Amino acid sequence: MLDDFLVRAALAGLGVGLAAAPLGCLVVWRRMAYFGDATAHAAILGVALSLAFDMSIFTGVLVVALSMALLVSTLSGRGYAMDTLLGVMAHSAIAFGLVAVSFVSGVRIDLMAYLFGDILAVGKSDLLVIWGGAALVLGLLCWRWQALLTATLNPDLARASGIDPERERLVLTLALALVVAVAIKVVGTLLIAAMLLIPAAAARPFARTPEAMALVAAVFGAVSALGGLQASLWFDTPTGPSVVCLAAVIFLGASLVDVLRRAAQGGGSQAK
Amino acid sequence: MTALIELRGARAKLGGREVLTGVDMRLERGEIVTIVGPNGSGKSTLMRVIIGAVPLQGGSLTKAPGLRIGYVPQKLQIDPTLPLSVRRFLSLPARVSDGAAAEALDHVGGAGLEGRQMADLSGGQFQRVLLARALLRRPDLLILDEATQGLDQPGSARFYRLIEQLRQELGCAVLMVSHELHVVMAASDRVLCLNGHVCCEGAPEHVASAPEYRALFGSGTQGALALYRHQHDHDHGAGCDHDHDHDPAHHHQEGHTDA
Numbered sequence: 001m002l003d004d005f006l007v008r009a010a011l012a013g014l015g016v017g018l019a020a021a022p023l024g025c026l027v028v029w030r031r032m033a034y035f036g037d038a039t040a041h042a043a044i045l046g047v048a049l050s051l052a053f054d055m056s057i058f059t060g061v062l063v064v065a066l067s068m069a070l071l072v073s074t075l076s077g078r079g080y081a082m083d084t085l086l087g088v089m090a091h092s093a094i095a096f097g098l099v100a101v102s103f104v105s106g107v108r109i110d111l112m113a114y115l116f117g118d119i120l121a122v123g124k125s126d127l128l129v130i131w132g133g134a135a136l137v138l139g140l141l142c143w144r145w146q147a148l149l150t151a152t153l154n155p156d157l158a159r160a161s162g163i164d165p166e167r168e169r170l171v172l173t174l175a176l177a178l179v180v181a182v183a184i185k186v187v188g189t190l191l192i193a194a195m196l197l198i199p200a201a202a203a204r205p206f207a208r209t210p211e212a213m214a215l216v217a218a219v220f221g222a223v224s225a226l227g228g229l230q231a232s233l234w235f236d237t238p239t240g241p242s243v244v245c246l247a248a249v250i251f252l253g254a255s256l257v258d259v260l261r262r263a264a265q266g267g268g269s270q271a272k
Numbered sequence: 273m274t275a276l277i278e279l280r281g282a283r284a285k286l287g288g289r290e291v292l293t294g295v296d297m298r299l300e301r302g303e304i305v306t307i308v309g310p311n312g313s314g315k316s317t318l319m320r321v322i323i324g325a326v327p328l329q330g331g332s333l334t335k336a337p338g339l340r341i342g343y344v345p346q347k348l349q350i351d352p353t354l355p356l357s358v359r360r361f362l363s364l365p366a367r368v369s370d371g372a373a374a375e376a377l378d379h380v381g382g383a384g385l386e387g388r389q390m391a392d393l394s395g396g397q398f399q400r401v402l403l404a405r406a407l408l409r410r411p412d413l414l415i416l417d418e419a420t421q422g423l424d425q426p427g428s429a430r431f432y433r434l435i436e437q438l439r440q441e442l443g444c445a446v447l448m449v450s451h452e453l454h455v456v457m458a459a460s461d462r463v464l465c466l467n468g469h470v471c472c473e474g475a476p477e478h479v480a481s482a483p484e485y486r487a488l489f490g491s492g493t494q495g496a497l498a499l500y501r502h503q504h505d506h507d508h509g510a511g512c513d514h515d516h517d518h519d520p521a522h523h524h525q526e527g528h529t530d531a
């Protein structure tokens with residue numbers, strides 16, 4: 001069954017979608033949207049380094065994404081404005097990455113494959129990495145969930161209950177770097193942040209608890225991955241962007257439903 | 273019996289500025305202590321030092337071993353992207369049973385709020401839920417940073433009675449910050465007046481008549497404070513220099529009626 005490239009692609013997309021959803025919720029709640037961007041953009045630098053030093057792409061990307069995330073975490077505690085800092089880091093990381101890639105001689109790199117992913121080229125060992133990484137991320141999040149949530153809500157509340165918010169942020173950073181590293185082949189660096197954010201944002205109107213939001217986001221993520229893959233076959237479009245397009249359509253639909261529902265509620269209470 | 277909390281010469285910096293410049297204080301079991309002080313005098317910072325959110329730059333903080341703290345922060349901004357029901361909030365960080373959650377809510381006069389979203393609560397309901405969550409930890413020490421903000425006057429009076437009652441039921445100490453001087457004085461065993469350091473402390477009546485306290489609150493506080501002093505003037509007949517404070521208030525009112 002795994003010999004079929006379509007089945008492998010579907011499984012890869014599913015793995016990334018499932019892991020990205022709860023993580024994306026945390027990213028949204030903590031207003032770290034650009035953090036995902038910055039980490040993801042740094043991944044190009046990781047690709048260049050792994051080619052230069054003959055490492056696996058996964059390792060190179062993981063190392064760079066992790067260092068980037070740690071650097072941003074540390075600097076943000078030093079009084080720099082977070083959005084400025086992330087902007088600087090994200091754009092310079094991708095620029096350095098592209099320059100570094102041009103220095104790697106002898107190897108012809110299909111840069112597009114790393115920017116937009118190449119889900120149809122996912123092999124069996126890639127699948128192992130993706131599902132291993134996804135399981136690790138989900139396990140980590142489940143284990144730390146209560147503490148992560150408390151620290152997200154308010155760092156002082158966490159402190160007062162004996163939770164170290166810095167440690168929880170480190171856990172989150174680690175999970176983020178892991179997801180970026182496993183997702184680069186599937187959706188590419190430009191779209192990883194989208195897979196984190198869009199399903200989570202779309203899930204917001206349908207949830208009354210954090211867990212419900214993560215679950216709904218996971219469903220949306222999975223539907224986007226599978227549906228996007230299918231759509232790219234039907235319309236002969238690039239797969240990574242198709243997945244994100246579908247997620248965006250779902251977000252639009254969810255927002256519409258929310259607006260309509262609010263309007264109906266507003267009208268209802270006026271009628272009383 | 274050892275103190276729940278003891279601070280000696282505690283110094284703390286925020287944003288490069290020394291906010292606490294040597295705070296000495298002791299808190300015993302079951303005591304209700306109120307911190308008063310002007311805006312920016314470091315009251316919230318002191319609370320955050322005690323829960324361990326602000327590191328000390330000097331001096332020492334000793335906590336009783338195994339001390340459980342229930343903390344109600346001055347501000348709690350819940351991001352609108354985070355869906356959070358009251359019931360779920362009460363289960364952070366430790367999950368509690370439905371029964372325990374309902375009981376805690378009932379305790380603070382917030383029965384039946386479980387299903388509501390935190391974002392939809394009124395200011396007073398929100399404060400009650402924060403207090404209920406703090407109680408669920410079975411704390412030895414309740415830290416309340418302006419917990420009565422957003423409560424109407426009868427509401428805050430009830431709140432202080434509730435604090436008193438909770439102390440009796442749970443035997444916990446209470447450390448609170450408040451600007452409602454007149455109410456607070458009645459509700460506490462001891463008052464600490466803070467302005468970067470403890471300028472004076474003691475029984476409420478003692479602090480209210482201390483010159484250091486007068487120096488901080490002496491002028492520009494015609495409202496609640498004047499009311500408080502007014503009542504106390506009759507009780508104790510101490511200090512005649514208060515008339516000073518009343519005068520500007522009267523002028524103020526006349527100015528308004530003229531206009």
Ligand SMILES: Nc1ncnc2c1ncn2[C@@H]1O[C@H](COP(=O)(O)OP(=O)(O)OP(=O)(O)O)[C@@H](O)[C@H]1O
Binds near residue numbers: 310
């Ligand atoms: N995160 C922060 N970074 C830098 N400075 C801070 C920070 N928080 C507070 N401060 C400063 O520390 C001082 C003490 O603040 P704090 O919040 O402890 O005052 P407070 O006594 O609680 O005041 P209020 O009555 O207004 O609540 C203030 O001058 C404030 O500007």
Ligand SMILES: [Mg+2]
Binds near residue numbers: 315316317346417
């Ligand atoms: Mg304060």
